[in-house]
Amino acid sequence: MHPLEISRQAPLLMQGGLADSLFETAERDPLLQQLARRSDTSPPVWSPVTAIELRDEVVGVARGFIAAGIFPGHRVAVMARTRYEWTVLSYALWTVGAEIVPIHPTSSHEQVGWILQDASCVAVVVEDEQGIMTVGSVCAALPALRHVWQLDAGALADLAESGLSVPVTTVESMRRIVLPDSTAVIAYTSGTTGHPRGCALSHSSLGSPCDTLLAGWGHTTAPSGQQPTVLALLPFSHVYGLMVQGLCMRGGMLMGHEPDLRAETLADALLSFRPTYLYAVPFVFEKLYKNFLRKAEEAGRGAVFERAVRTAQEFAAATERQRLGAGPGPGLDLRLQHALYDKTVYRKLRAALGGKVCGAVSGGSPLNRELALFYSGIGIPVHDGYGLTETSGGITAQPVGREKLGTVGQALPDTEIQVAEDGEILVRGPSVFQGYINDEEGNQAAFHNGWLATGDLGRLDDEGYLSVIGRKKDIVVTNGGKSVAPAALEERLRVHPLIHQAVVVGDNRPCVGALITLDAEYLAYWRSVHTVPGEAYDRVLREENALREEINRVVGAANSTVPHVESIRVYRVLPEPFDLANGLLTPSMKLRRDAIGQRYAAEIEAMYQSSSRAPRSLAPADPYNWDEADNVFG
The missing domain is CATH 3.30.300.30 (ANL, C-terminal domain)
Structure with missing residues (x-):
């Protein structure tokens, strides 16, 4: 590995489950602002929730789950958008050793019925009346399902009320028997073809990439001395969203939730929350860029914006060549042009994102190199990463100080990547899943001599940077x-x-x-x-x-x-x-x-x-x- 990419500190070995980090933070730094609750107003107002307040709310909901008969190994589905209650629910369920089955709230009746039946869920938490109707239409075929809770009808308060008779010591006892290799999540693949398959992810496989990224890259998420702030935009029904939640909770970042990615709503959220770091998919970065362009053209400054874009890309490309030892860096003329546009254009673009964003990660699919150069050139480096449901999220990252745009970076420490003769990417490491539930044939096909076959095509250069070409089946x-x-x-x-x-x-x-x-x-x-x-x-x-x-x-x-x-x-x-x-x-x-x-x-x-x-x-x-x-x- 290049010296610049060595982790600043080794991640700590997990001794228990994912919920432990919340309790440890509340004990160590009870007044740390951990979450921010979003109001329903426009623009939204954000109310901070401290670590001790969050822990107490989680304990209250966990007591309610115990009173309802939810015990270690039970599977509980959560079918809701990314919102404050999702985080409370997940940590309450992990506290009692239950396994979460995330379901996207727009899933069809057939998809919901399949997942609840395949995972043998004993309970489901839905967001609203639509979720109640969806589950109601399939529950006759689900003999294991015993509870349906609705968030918009006060599910968290009801759970806390029903659990008042459960001793807090019982919650603590159940949390302490959760082991790192216990299953934490049954994450269903997107199901682009056929039925989705449930991937069993352990507490350690979900926590491992988070801790590795925090150890080696956590210092890049905010200026020195500031608490990082992250606006969670991704669905927690997807492993990328769960990884972002894990990074925030395990890394002491302040996290807000914003499920609505419509341009106006997202703009309000960014301006009011003012994140220091963004985690998103290429669609979001493409949409933000197009909004910048449209507004510049509406103001009659389209030509100026396009020149500024070219300057940003050329400046970022020259800077990249310099840090990779392949060039002298931006010349004097380019530096002067860049400085001019920084005052007249780039500063306004950064302000539109809240004014504090110092970097970002794009995942889910490859990010266009020219778009990555644009963001880097305006002062917001966007690094492409790679991972999949079966690897509990990210398995590559750009080495700090040696970023190579157009690739997804290098394998995380303790993770290995190789490319097979047919171009398929193979992976092994601590974040690899435990296997598909109820699918032994799929498990046998997924592994080749201990390596997970990702189904993606890629290539590794001589420095270990991975480029993803696409899915084999596509x-x-x-x-x-x-x-x-x-x-x-x-x-x-x-x-x-x-x-x-x-x-x-x-x-x-x-x-x-x-x-x-x-x-x-x-x-x-x-x-x-x-x-x-x-x-x-x-x-x-x-x-x-x-x-x-x-x-x-x-x-x-x-x-x-x-x-x-x-x-x-x-x-x-x-x-x-x-x-x-x-x-x-x-x-x-x-x-x-x-x-x-x-x-x-x-x-x-x-x-x-x-x-x-x-x-x-x-x-x-x-x-x-x-x-x-x-x-x-x-």
């Missing part, structure tokens, strides 16, 4: 035998402010195609500045033609980054986005490719039919004989 293979990894093309398309989402298709087709959705907010702005005079019909037609030409340019720009045979030859713009509500996104904001392919099978077929110069029954002999980026609109 590779598109055309009928000419060409294999195309869709992730790089999709992220190139999404960077443009008009593009909301993109899905590359082309399996058993003569060329690569794409399904595209547009960003509604930016599209409305784009239309407002591209109005043309004339009769209504002619005006609409010309505006649509201009939009087609713009999207053609976007597709052409993406194609310029890949070999010609891998370029997008046909595409279709869809009238609605892929989201959780229509079942086309996972809770971690990943595309459900199979579901998208089924939903839009007719559109895909029509897209290829309308673009072929050969009869439908005959594939073109040469894929280059297809129309250049046919712009078929839905």
